[in-house]
Amino acid sequence: MASPMKQEARWGVLMALPAIIGFVAFTFLPMIASAVISLTDWTIGAAPKFVGFANYTRMFTADDSFFKSLWATLYYTLGAVPLLLVVAFAVALLLNQPVRGQSVFRVIYYLPAIVPIVANSMLWIWLFNPDFGLLNTLTEKAGLPRSQWIFDESTAIPSLILMSVWGFGNVAVIFLAGLQGVPRQLYEAIAVDGGGAWRKFRHITLPMMTPTIFYSLVTSVIGALQVFVQAAVMTEGGPNDSTLFYIYYLYRTAFTNNEMGYASALAWVLFGVIMAITVVLFRNSSRWVYYEAGSTR
């Protein structure tokens, strides 16, 4: 019989084995394969042909759709993420106030976040309907001009940004958990000093929340850069490619045009963009993110 130590190690490897196989089979090998495929001209049905970096040069020199999709995705991300964070933060502050009925309001504010994305997309096509939709009804009531919303090139992305902000609930919950983790003594110290609500917010709440804000910023940016369903279900990338989000363009390249080589190259460029943005965010974070000395988090 093997020694207990050896036996423990055996069990250890055995029990982690499914996950290790899964990593190799569904992450590591596909990653290598994707890098290789991105160097080929491979249309489904034909044999792959090695073309070196031609896919990458084509992207940057001969593909308008690539730039359009990059622009649409960055525009969406730049608009949606800051708005989402601000709204979620405001809501979290409000939901953190100890008033009666607090839990009811928490449920109400969280509801939009649980709507399944396809159902959500359908709902918003209907809300955006220029003739009979809710939004134009409201703008008219407010004396504002009607909008074509997602059905016009210039307003399509802002409309989808508005839609994304409605799903603030998940980020608000994260912020709420962060607010509840702010040590109460800090507020009491300011109260002793005679500080008002603004000082408490500016000098305690906000600095103590910066790690949570930073985390939400990074995950929201990464999520927004990979927006897909809205383009696939609501706009099909239109009108006039204005909502040709990157993943949607990649999907069409791979599964409508069957260009597996070019689509793989697109995927690697997206990976590069995400990494670059993440690195920039982390580099800048030391300037504004406050980590409490000795904090375990």
Add this chain to the structure above:
Amino acid sequence: MTAVLEKPEVAATAPPASRPLAPRGAGKKILVYLLLIAGAIPTLLPLIWLVRSALMESGQIFVSPPQWIPKPFAWDNFSGALTQVPFARYFLNTLILEAGVLVGTVLSCSLAAFSFARLRWKHKNLVFGILMSGVMLPYAVTLIPTFLFWQKLGLVNTYVPLILPHWFGTGVFNIFLLRQFFLSIPYELDESAYIDGATPFQVYWRIILPLSKPALAVVGVFTFLGVWNDYLGPLIYLNDSDKYTLAMGLASFQGTYTAQWGYLMAAAAVVLLPIVLLFAFAQKYFVEGIALTGLKG
């Protein structure tokens, strides 16, 4: 997040570290209520619009200016929508997927998490680190080779590509979360079981899993939501409409019946309803899960 997961039995209901100071005076309280109500209106309005449209006859839907109360209540929108498209079939398909993915995820992720948290073996931490690095990779990178792999095996248009990877711990974040939780369970429990001659698998199955129900519930709820919401996966892998999931069925319904908003909103409501019920019964796991993922940083 380690702070929240300190002890298994309190993980789901970890008390807030602090409570903000109560609003002083009635004036501030009234202001808080006013803001809460003012914010609840735009939050709820789209959902109210969804329900009113789902219950309205098409004649009334296209009245301008729009009306809010259905007259009469068109309950047959639901039976209409549900019979135009085989939603019962889609529902069953989705449940089959859910079952396959849920069981696979919970088993493979908890096995690996147990190994990483409680067994000693060589290079364990290195292997864990490599597995975790997988979360950095956008799914777009592995999407195409994985698809080509399943195509080669002739398994496109089956549920295998949508289920099998989940039996191999591909939801690495779940491994991370469960490992954190398992680490917080006192090790003496394992030791006394080993003295009684238990194997590591018995310790995992009889001691650790029963103590980890809150963490398993969080993983379960979020896995369920992930499958329910997934659109890209079924879109790529399922061709025959009788294999569609609810999300796909809903999207294709939207493409076919563009102007029948009563039907469309009734269908969207049907897809939303199970999630609302799940939320009603498992609210604390929703909030807990989001808060945990959010505080991971």
